[in-house]
Amino acid sequence: MENNLQISVQGHLGVITLDRASHLNALSLPMIHGITQQLQDWHNDPQVQAILINSNSPKAFCAGGDIRFLYDSYQNGNHNYQDYFADEYVMLNSLRQYAKPVVVFLDGYVLGGGFGLAQACHIIVSSEKSRFAMPETAIGFFPDVGATHFLSRLDDIGVYMAVTGEQISSSDALHLDLIDYLVASEQLAQLQTELVNASTLNQQLIEQLIARHLTTPAPSKLRHYEEAIQQHFAHADLAQIEASLLNPHPEHADWAAKILAILQQRSLLAKQISLKLQQVGRGLSLEQCMQLERDLQDIWFEQGDMIEGVRALLIDKDKQPKWQTENSELMQMFEELLPVSRQQRQASVQV
Template sequence: MLLRPVSRLPSPPSWISRLSPPMPLRAKVTNPAFQAAVTMSTSTDIPKELPGDEPNDVLFNSMYGLRSIELNRPKKLNSLNGSMVRKILPRLKEWEKSHLASIVLISGAGPKALCAGGDVAALALQNEQGESGSQASTDFFGLEYRLDHSIATYSKPVISFMDGITMGGGVGLSMHAPFRIATEKTVFAMPETTIGFFPDVGGSFLLPRLDGETGTYLALTSERLNGVQALYSGIATHYLHSSVLANVTQRLSELVFQDDLDLPGRLDLVNKTMAEFSLGLPSLQEEPILLAGELRNAIDRCFRFNTVEEIFQALEAETEQKAWAQKTLETLSSRSPTSLKVTLRQQRLGKKWSISETFQREHAIAGKFMRHPDFIEGVKARLMSKPPRQAEWQPPKLENVSAEDVEKFFEIPDGESRLKLLSEGDYTRYPHERFALPREVDIEAFVRERRLGPKKTIEEFAKKWDQKEGVREKVAEVLNRRTISDNHGWRWV
């Protein structure tokens, strides 16, 4: 069946255009030291399967124009390993060149997970073999990041079904795709500080670009977002019930794009198509927005600082959300001090990194963690011990981790080779962010410029976002929290 492309979404509002000018394909590299070491290292060496790779740990399928990637290790919650990456990357590159392949879909086998993360237990055991094992683990991360970057810069629509647990490596396979579909079973988290690591797989790019300090909060605490909360936070672009995913897949496979339709037009058609299958969002009475209201204010208050010590002090001084602050302090106190400090520094620096620089820098950071004792200890304590135990971190306290220790994770030695990527695509803002709910900075820009009042502002955003579900709720929450009406009129505070 030949389907004509529906009309595109309306152009972004004028205030967004002024706030966020279009990004060129090759974004400027922001760090001079990094620029000197590498301009944009790419390689045509596409990984191949190796003897001993697991059979059938990834399943591939073709259905008309749809190409699907199904992670197939359900007993291990589809945790990602080198064997899987070596299968996926060649297929992605093959489909990118094929005129018959129109859309790529990523999903996980079984009812529990898209992907619970990388197979870190295997990496920890590998690291115990010494330098050769640490290097092999670092090489795995390089392979994984090349896959994530390929998805982030893919020239065709990519859709990820975040149906179930989506953590760590699963986030890398999802978050950089134009379409991330949350369901009632979605459980999102970046739990790396729990195991003496840092939020990688592009977390340096994704998390700092979330509203306010929510990215910093999620990065340091590993807080989970369930179901529709992934949509409200900006992690997911759509929320669908898991029961409709099979029908969505069938419908997407039937889409036929006209030859002259460019990538933005194809993405708009996919976006419209998925909206057809929405069964609505849970009511706010049933599932209120989690990172909202006074809790959100407290997150921004406490996590805005540039040192972990200041964040601890702010949490200790917090009075309006005292129970939450105490629980958060207990959580952070159990984390690796090194991981906390490196992660906070990563969140601040990552705001300026391009998507390519992100993965190349993260590769270097990951390599340093593979040689740090906290990673092995964290994985063994939290994932391999029965029952899990509190890890014994080295060093054990925040004051024992100096600023110099942290900066070593970000140093770029002269002449050191950079991770070779498989694509030259680059940007400093997601080019497809319009498919998610409006960002708080966009709402602020509109309020400051237009001053239409809450009701008209909500209607304007709903119209501009083509009546997308969740827009009204998100904009209303932001306006309730960030605007007041007094003798000076209605205004942003």
């Protein structure tokens, strides 16, 4: 089966190139399986000393998950959508735990599942062209693929990114430590050539080669709004955040009005759960965050707004999603998924 990956060994570098440019490299299930399998195949190969993941698209590294596949799977009554998430998380864990250095080159859109894929790599190199976002609330979903961990470490800015789905630049990502290095887009090919020609590859030598190509980042626009983000997105619940945006500092009035308008278009359930995930994620390990996301994914298609969001934006394209106004059952189920709730239930069973 075509898995939309280009695989090669160049020198001591194993290269996995995402090759689904027509879909901005949205991760299909065969792509996920292919990456996992290739990591296994190279694990004991002495020639391959490091891995590079990159893209063949001039527009995107990866625009996220294959949401059309997920929608069709659910509507057809099969469980392929659950298998997709399970296998995606196996891939992410394989990357994080891989014994050899995994480098990723980002040059274009890095969204949703693509953002999670990049965060699972060991050395993250981005060009100035990259744009980053976890835009899931726009389709009635929540930021997953580890965002409960990597965004929650940014505190109020993580809440802002998770709930609004707004894009940030590579300069912003560098400022927030979401990438490791900034290299000019036109230098990435030369950097790859130097990695290929290296007589040996380990993390230290790879980072020394990257250091020769670093470029000065443009000013971070997000940094200008950090104080405003902290003012508005530090509140404990969604209603307080939105009320706060109605009363911004005059300097940030236009920005606040824009952000409030975006929030008001999003699914209420998706916003509420995204906020809660960011809040609880601050106190959880990466493994706990990933498990919480996985458990929530498996109930979201029945309880959440994703099917309606995908219908409105991708299927019928009427852009008029009919979001739920409340779902107390979902909120209760979410509370029971939290690690503390699990421990309490286990303790009550043992008594």
